[in-house]
Amino acid sequence: MTRPTRTIEESTFEGGGARLRRAPEDFLSPGEIAEVSSGRRGFLRGSFLAAAAAMAGGSVAGAGRALAADAAAGDDAILKLPPWSTSLGQPVAATPYGMPSKYETAMQRRQSPGLTQVAGSSVSFMPLQGMFGIITPSGLHFERHHQGWHDIDPSRHRFMVNGSTPDFVKKPKVYTLDDLMRMPSVSRMHFIECGANTGMEWGNVAVPTVQYTHGMLSCSEFTGVPLITLLEDCGADLKKGKFVLAEGADGSSMTRTIPMELVLSGEVIVAYGQNGEMLRPENGYPLRLVVPGVQGVSWVKWLRRVEVGDAPWATKDEADHYIDLMPDGQHRQYSSIQEAKSVITSPSGGQTLLDKGHYNVTGLAWSGRGKIKRVDVSFDGGMNWVEAQLQTPVLSKCLTRFNVGWNWDGRPAILQSRAIDETGFVQPGYRQLREVRGTRSIYHNNAIQSWKVAMNGDVSNVQVL
């Protein structure tokens, strides 16, 4: 394993605006780095880097602000016009469906090696470490499939509503996408989190970055028909029917019991839209259930059927998987709500701070019980806390972005965030969580995440009691 050691000196340009020093390997080719290390720096003369390097090495009094070093009339990125300023660019529709910049390849869904045995029943994690705001780009939405995914022809997809017995639904019906898209629709922003998110960390630190600790999390604007509208259209008995079963059309035909209370609230949506376009195949195209606040497995993908009944179903994914083992050997069944949780996404595990000085500590908070009321951040491992700023919009059962400024003085630090939701629920620490649930639950780990900052700027995953 090769780790560059990076020394962090006093900031050269205090008050001078942009941070000017960068670690060489970030903008030099390997060949150039080799030349620098072998002492041949001549080729760099005239470049801005040489100026910065010279200043970093010698006396800096006043030099920074004036950019007076002879080699540095300024930044070559400014002084030498780049090709994009001096040539014709590409025409419209060169990429009919636009793609991210070729420089953005770092932002990808990734698997955690060794987590599962086969990729058809597995997880890919969302790259939280580089995301802004609250909306997850559809192509980066986390994935969890039980029996692989399909790209279903929407004209051949059907959605059925029926009752456990004819008593529960007077008029069992079948809808096509044509039908559903004629009905009144709503668009709402909600987070979706797998119940097993952070599940690898119950007992101890296991994975290096926020992508793997918290990346079974995404947030989108979903568009579709409230399930209650469809149940009413079919003459469902909403008093006797205390539960509904949602069922998928994939090989696993995923089934989950949904509380009628949530359906009655109008929050549960039979959705076809995601961030302004149709759902992505990996996320249930052409139809999925949206069950705000509840763990992802209940948001049944490739939704083909909803059944109304008076008792829960104890399906495979609520009697065999997705059950939480407690210290007394009992399993919690039908654990569904994702309780308040938060995480700092930058700086976070596996990253390195490039310099002392100012940082925007930023992260996400969410609660399955409603809105986020407050997020606190600690820089000393939980001894003292400050309130972070919540970025609007702050929506119910949706990700909320928080930010707080921090001046890193070069000393070790431990960064934490703590969410409080509108019910007054405070996100627990590992001690509190383990006291009641032990370490074998797998599901519903909403403990406070800690990131340790070392003197060399390296950030790593730790657990603080």
Add this chain to the structure above:
Amino acid sequence: MFKFSDRPRLFFTALAFAVVGGAGASFALDDFSGVGRTATPAELKAWDIDVRPDFLGLPKGSGSVDQGMDIWEGKCAVCHGTFGESNKVFTPLVGGVEKEDLKTGHVAALMRKDFPARTTFMKVPTVSTLFDYIRRAMPWNAPKSLGDDEVYAVLAYLLNLSDIVPSDFVLNDQTIRDVQKIMPNRNGMTFDHAMWPGKALSGKDVKPDTHAVACMKDCKTAPEIASSLPDYALASHGNLADQNRRVGQVRGQVTAASEAAATSGKPSAAALAEASGCLGCHAVSSRLVGPSYLEVADKYKGKDVSAQIFAKVRAGGEGVWGDIAMPPQEEIKDEDLKTLVAWILDGAPTK
């Protein structure tokens, strides 16, 4: 244009109107007239396959342990092992249950912190769940291919492997009720938690179980670090420098060779196999659902079979390696499939 396939739909719409009678004549904005149609009894039967713990939805049928063993060996053992013990494709199904558990209804091994394994029979409280699971989702690569009697039989076999029923047992829609009474973890579930919205489950409002308070100042004297990332785990997830943007307030740490260097130019054949979904069923050196690629290379060594194998993979099929069929591989491009076939016949080299 009127197509023949539109006919049933129009018919059903008409039927729906007939059923609801006068309501069809209403022109209120939200009666959704013309939207959706009544489901037919045959359609309901085809899709409404769920079975509840009280056995509502259970189809009639029966199967013996012996019949189940044949099905298991033919269709399930490749992934789950002859005795349901395999860890290869998924966690073991059988094991960890003691005779005493059948009496208590609570698997004792679950209370032991030194017993990490959790097999299916240690967890599942309701036998209906297993019937429903196998009927809707197994075999994993050919879900919903078993008849109801086959589901009864293979479940009988699994129950026998777990010492819950004797080897001459016949499972049917009546005896399954007796099995429920001795399911080893039937009392192992609790609804006593605050993570279900509403009261319908436990009959009461349960409060959250963690009671954190938001202290702001001097909350403790020092942070106690209980666990840190082990060194091997830092490198186990690839090069973190490649997983972070090249601009911004931070960079990713260099923890391994660059991903870009590793996959420079064309993707490797192994990566292509992964991306094409082949590795869900094939591994290079061990048999999963299909033969290992080394076995394939070995079998055809020295023979010119590229075209034949190309056609076989494209069309799918069974019989060469066993009863399990490879589904047709239709998505993969000709050029990529050629690359893969050549790679496999060459012994699937890593470079």
